[in-house]
Amino acid sequence: MKPIEAKYIYRLLPHKYPFLLIDRVVKLDPGKSAVGIKNVTINEPYFTGHFPGEPIVPGVLIVESLAQLTAVMYCTGAFPEDTNWDDMDSLDIDYAAIADKVGYLVDIRNMKFKRIVRPGDSMELRVRKKAQFANLMQIQVEALVDGQVAVEGTLSVSEKI
Secondary structure (H helix, E strand, C coil): CCCHHHHHHHHHCCCCCCCCCCCEEEECCCEEEEEEEEEEECCCHHHHHHCCCCCCCCHHHHHHHHHHHHHHHHHHCCCCCCCCCCCCCHHCCCCHHHHCCCCCCEEEEEEEECCCCCCCEEEEEEEEEEEEEECCEEEEEEEEEEEEEEEEEEEEEECCC
């Protein structure tokens, strides 16, 4: 699959600058799993205060990046299986309706922070649906930098109903 670039992610999610925290989706099994990229630059607005002289990405924003990738994964699961994600310009998509269906982060479990993420790092974000109960999904998540796990755990998210 061709990566889903930021301009389409921007349309799929209700999140906007400066709170859109994923740059591209490189692998997608709609409704089941996804792999995305977040390139961390010194220009991120939170680095002015976290921490001056030693900028590190706040853990809560890494978790939010994983939650946003989760939203892309489950929103695309509503499309027909034969959807051609390689040519998103040709898709007849009501992006506003999709963004409006993005639900909420309900629970964070066993989140482990194993490595500091700094400017210049590229995070590989991975999300995989483990279970679903009605409109509640349990998602296994991890963020890697240079092949090393930086963050891992489980999120529970709800779809809007």
